[in-house]
Amino acid sequence: MTARFSRGAAVALTLGAALALSACASGSAAPEETAQADSGTVTVTDNHGEVEVPVNPKTVVALDNTAFDTLDEWDVELAAVPKDVMGSVWPDYTENEDVANVGNHREPNLEVIVAEQPDLIIGGYRFADYYDQIKEQNPQAAVIEIAPREGEDEFGELKRQTEILGQIFEHEEEAAALNDELDAAIAGAKDAYNGTDTVMAVNTSAGQIGYIAPEVGRSLGPVFPALGWKAALEVEGATNDHQGDDISVEAIAASNPDWIVALDRDAAFVPEEREPGSAPADELLKNSEALRNVTAVQQDQIVILDSDFYLTEGIQAYTELFEQLQEAFSAA
Template sequence: MKRGAAVATMVAATVAFTACSTTGSDDEASSSDGEMVTVTTNSGEVEVPKNPAKVVVLDNTSAETVKAFGVTPVAIPKQLFSSDQLTTWVDDDDVKDVGTHSEPKFDVIEDVEPTVIIGGYRFSKYDDDLKKIADASGGAFIDVAANDDSEGGRVAQMTRQTEALGKIFGKEDQADQIVAEFQAKLDAAKQAATGQTVFLANVSGGKIDNGAKRISPLTAPLNVKDVFAGDEGDIHQNSGLTPEAIAQANPEWVIVMDRDAAVATDGEQATPAKAVFDAQEAFANTTFKKENHTVYLDPQFYVREGIQGYGESYAQIAQAMGSGN
């Protein structure tokens, strides 16, 4: 989608930031006296206004943490932020809709004159464009999205991400608490995972397919063995994997991501992942079916993926594998 005509003018001359805002931290209506903090991002260290007044949140992996800090952004991608955890943002008419990562509305982002843009992850290909918009409004652009390629993998990066956001919003203690709660759930899952074989499943288009590309970062810290290791598939396309092939692999456990539920639009009724699995006659004699060893992740896992969603998933795995049911 083409950017608004205002970009050229804004990039050419920095617009002075105005502190007035109807959104922002619940306990701080505007940025704090020009105070800056330095945070580590995916592109190095960046100076960011502390307690920024106008925050645009594009990264879904950061969103729930920002919300937990009591911050209401001025703009978000509402279709992407469709999970139950972010309903109050989506339903708030004062929070502008920037479109999707496929067709972002740059003019909306420009118009709100952001103090901070939290980008990256699904919006990472627009990092340079978003940085220009932030610079033009006298603000800052950051990409603190957790990724699998950085040191320590997804888990370590989610911790770094949470701590960086806590520093920006003056919520360091709350960030530490979020990390501690997450770590406890991860530790419990690690204790329960003792080498079990698993199939990492994705239900998309009413079909069961290989979901390792999206789920393997979740299971990477755990002692489990993917029966289709080395083949991550493509969660957006049909790989041709059949129920018979899954049955032949005979995993002890299945961990399921319901992509259909996460991407269903208003008026669409997706068949629940459990119903799709229950309909498969090929699974009748598999270990996971006979032992009831299937973990269905939060239906919104596909669009959450932050430290909260991962923590809840580890708690599910710990409870299921720890009890054997």
């Protein structure tokens, strides 16, 4: 990534200049101290409250998948990431041997974070349960969680996350542009929907089709209120379980949706890492005996999310999804 090389060169020049100045004046601050003083700090409000964070921190650890697209896009170097839950989406991090591996959220190696002595840790999302432990183990670091909060508007939360990252890494204009692109994509997808067609959201994994509840369901649930979709099926007590709620395919078929929008959970992983019995979502839906007479299948009104969506779920992923939905609904 050329931008990372350029940043490294700039840092080298800055440190060289600082060393020259320190040789001319006794009692001057060390180069590292001068760089940190020049960068300053910014106070952000994360999911827990106000946190003072260094601007352009020297050593950063990130655990939140929803932030990786933005960090990668801005060429933010990371010292450690959870490579085991990143698939092949971010090779700049996962294939870089200089980036340490925290593992996965079920059995993370938190000592890896400690060893890097980070100035900033972007936690949360799948790693939210470890917040207190990470803070205790890394007293020198600013620890923030800025993933979308449960019960809040998903897309307002993604914009908040992007704004905070823009403040920390001095990419405020780029952050504003990302937020504007999301707003435009939502508006376009909303205009393309006729307001009457019924929509069913599902996910697929290990050859199974699962129901995703409107509003509360993982990934696709928030899209319903954002676009004013009319749900084909609403189940009392539905959850945001990432596996999907235990609703039969027959019940999905009985609701006869005009559209089916599907998240393929297995597609983000290489074949050898997929669940046994997995098959592409499009194949599962179109070959399902129970769904064969459903309007969405009959009229080929099926939208399959990007194969990496299950791992990303950030502002770029949703922007692309809304653009995809606009195109599909406009063409119907």
